[in-house]
Amino acid sequence: MHRRKVLKNLIQHGSAWVVLPLIAACSGGSSGSSKEYDLAAITDCADLSGLPEAEISKRNQLAYVEKTPIADNSCDNCQLYLPPTETRKCGGCQLxxxxxxxxxxxxYWAPRVDQG
Structure with a gap:
């Protein structure tokens, strides 16, 4: 609750733009590497060479496989899937x-909920 009060005061006084990036960095917003992994910069969707080892480990812990073993459950119909866009050639995941x-x-496949 205290954190909310601090953030509210920072926003009200216009100081949030200075402090929030520092909070994000301290709470794990940056892995300390010199360059953040950028999915938009990937041109080969099979290339994991720039991916930090911690993220590869996370993929393995979630049992990510490139071809689904369950016919009706694939990333493209998962709620957590981030489809390719005009600026991002490859799909991604929120996890x-x-x-x-x-x-x-x-x-962690979860059925996509269509909003219409």
């Missing part, structure tokens, strides 16, 4: 960094 194939799967 881990790196390219994600639409036909892939992990143990």
């Amino acid at each position: 881990f960094k790196g390219p994600v194939k639409p036909e892939a799967y992990c143990t």
Whole structure:
């Protein structure tokens, strides 16, 4: 609760733009590497060479596989999937960094909820 009061005061007094990036850095917003992994910069969706080891480990812990073993459960119909865009050639996931194939799967698959 105290954190909320501090953030509210910072926003009200216009200081948030200075302090919030520092808070994010201290709370794990940056891994300390010299360059953040950028999915938009990837041109080969199978290339994991720039991905930090911690993110590869996270993919493995979630049992990510490039071809789903369950016919109706794949990344492209998962709520957590980030489809490719005009600026991002590869799909992604909200749970881990790196390219994600639409036909892939992990143990955290959740059915997409269409909003219409």
